[in-house]
């Protein structure tokens with residue numbers, strides 16, 4: 362048990378953690394639950410834990426513990442009880458009856474954060490759909506998990522409302538679920554059309570993925586600052602929100618990055634992942650997340666300064682596998698390395714497709730860009746050519762496309778030493794001149 366700072370203005374919550382002997386990182390889970398509370402503007406005032414082999418079927422925790430929670434809630438004037446895991450609808454209902462306060466679980470908190478952050482029509486609909494799907498099986502125990510989200514009375518089970526009202530609510534929710542799905546389908550079609558036109562342009566796409574708060578949006582913004590699209594002088598309106606909070610980004614943003622002298626690529630930023638991301642949310646956000654599934658290259662951003670970063674990488678990989686994006690080639694950016702004394706002075710450090718960097722401190726953006734380009738277009742190739750004088754126009758095209766280090770007019774043609782930088786167009790020319798290669 363431990364006490365936290367009290368905050369008079371916010372809703373006050375007792376956190377309940379159940380430690381199961383299943384090897385999962387219990388402490389990390391609880392710390393993350395506190396961060397989720399902060400993102401919801403809830404003040405955790407006390408934490409109660411229990412260690413069990415398996416959750417209690419009816420109450421999740423043992424009945425003795427339930428009394429302890431109830432007592433603590435009364436003593437500390439708590440408004441809510443929050444559990445560290447997903448509760449079944451009946452567990453939430455029973456706990457609400459026993460304790461007499463709204464019961465939230467991890468899923469409800471994540472849904473609430475998503476609801477408060479959603480901006481675009483698509484994100485709003487996706488969140489609404491996930492909430493309704495979560496709410497439907499919980500309707501009969503109103504005042505439980507969704508109460509803060511307008512789904513219930515916030516007090517004891519409302520038996521007086523009657524079965525008829527319940528049935529009406531159910532029908533209303535089912536109807537709204539169908540409507541949301543339909544509207545999302547229409548938006549999805551537009552998204553697919555946009556993606557098709559991007560694909561048709563043959564400009565490859567890179568998707569930022571990773572745990573929430575790792576620095577994905579910071580990388581997108583830094584890329585825009587460094588190499589914003591040529592035509593745009595004011596890039597401020599193209600930037601996305603980057604902030605030190607969970608799930609700052611919910612909408613998908615795709616930006617074209619044009620590095621001078623290099624072929625362009627698209628970079629997309631989307632919602633971050635979290636351990637035990639509710640399945641309703643993954644399903645609801647599938648079309649947004651499809652930007653990642655359709656990418657040519659994934660750029661996984663890791664907050665390497667977080668002691669649990671390996672855990673976060675595992676969650677990211679699991680989520681990508683679930684989405685069907687597990688096999689897409691990937692660069693791993695170990696971001697926020699400026700916070701680690703052993704790396705801070707040597708950044709960036711590139712090892713194969715891994716880079717230690719700090720986008721927030723503007724360390725490693727060029728190296729990251731090179732890594733992206735070499736993955737998308739291959740490494741620069743230097744060759745020596747002897748172009749017959751009859752192919753004079755080729756000499757001109759080669760000088761336009763590549764970096765020519767040396768030109769000599771010899772007896773049987775023009776000798777050139779040229780380096781082709783990565784680009785799809787260069788690739789075609791390289792194949793064309795291959796028969797004139799002498800080194």
Ligand SMILES: Nc1nc2c(ncn2[C@@H]2O[C@H](COP(=O)(O)OP(=O)(O)OP(=O)(O)O)[C@@H](O)[C@H]2O)c(=O)[nH]1
Pocket residue numbers: 572573574575576577578579580602603604605606607608609610611631632633634662696697698699700718719720721722
């Ligand atoms: N010290 C340090 N902080 C960083 C670095 N990169 C990003 N940050 C900070 O980390 C926080 C989260 O960054 P975001 O870019 O919003 O993270 P995100 O991955 O987009 O997060 P979500 O959209 O919430 O999933 C912000 O406060 C950034 O300023 C870095 O290299 N070093």
Ligand SMILES: [Mg+2]
Pocket residue numbers: 577578579602603609610630631
């Ligand atoms: Mg973000």
